[in-house]
Amino acid sequence: MRVPVPYVAALSSDLPPVEDDLCMEVPRNGVPHIAYMKPRPGDRDAHGNLWGRMTRVPGGRILFExxxxxxxxxxxxxxxxxxxxxxxxxxGGTLFIEWQHADERPMQLNRIRTxxxxxxxPCAALSLRHCSFLRRDQSVLLLRVRKSVPCGVAGTVYRVTPALDQWIPSEFDIYSSYSKPRYPGMIAVRMLRKLNGVSVVDPDSLATELEGTPSL
Ligand SMILES: [Zn+2]
Structure with a gap:
């Protein structure tokens, strides 16, 4: 059976933005922030966060992780x-996956941000069965979510050099909530949602649900 390549997976050959692509911009609110030298539509989300661009280079490996x-x-x-x-x-609810690691506090279903x-x-059932990343991982939980709300972004915060001529990566994997002021030097690489109305689903019950589904 041919298992599909996950749409969201990164490729080892794709290249992230380089510092030379970046500049400082002073928007209408007067607070200088990070920007691309050559802006493109869609660089910023509705909250004004600048997003990481990838340069597509064919021929790379799929990075499942x-x-x-x-x-x-x-x-x-x-x-x-x-x-x-x-x-x-x-x-009836949208499916998400989360991890409950043995050395972490038990997950509180009403406080998940993912x-x-x-x-x-169908892809949830397929992934749990075939994805090398999920298959043998006992900590994987399948969740059915009544509602999910976009809540923020995560990414790298750059700081500007004293001469104000270059941005350098300074802090990694920083979360920025939509309800707080933005980091002027952030390049977002992931969007997060807060999950509401969450219940844990037995993956076997999902397989049963799908039996007889014509699309399978
Ligand atoms: Zn799918």
Whole structure:
């Protein structure tokens, strides 16, 4: 059986933005922030966050453990399945995956914030069965989510050199909530959603649900 390449997975050959592409811009609010030398439509989201650009270079390996920022954002904004990129939203609740590691505090289902885009039911069943990243991981939980709300972005915060002529990466994997002021030097690489109305799903019950589904 041919297992699809997850839409959201990064490729080892794709290149992230380089410092020479960046500049400082003074927007209408007067607070200088990071920008691209050559702006393109879609560089910033509706909250004004600048997003990481990837240069596509063919021929790379699929990195199952890493997500492409542009595709991650597309899936999270549109609630598209991270594997097949088709709509993942379902009336009875949308499926997400989370990890409950043994050395971490038990997950509180009403406090989950995730950067993992949802999955459509067939791809969720397929991934749990075949994805090398998920298959043998006992800590994986499949969740059915009544509602999810975009809550912020995560990314790298750059700081500007004293001569104000270059941005240098300074802090990694920083979360920026939509309800707080933006970091002027942030380049976002992941969008997050807060999950509401969450219940844990037995993956076997999902397989049963899908039996007889014509699309399979
Ligand atoms: Zn799918």
């Amino acid at each position: 890493a997500m492409d920022p542009v595709r991650q954002r597309e899936c999270m904004e549109g609630l598209l399945c991270q594997v097949c990129a088709r709509p993942a939203e379902r009336e 950067d993992m885009p949802p999955l459509c039911p």
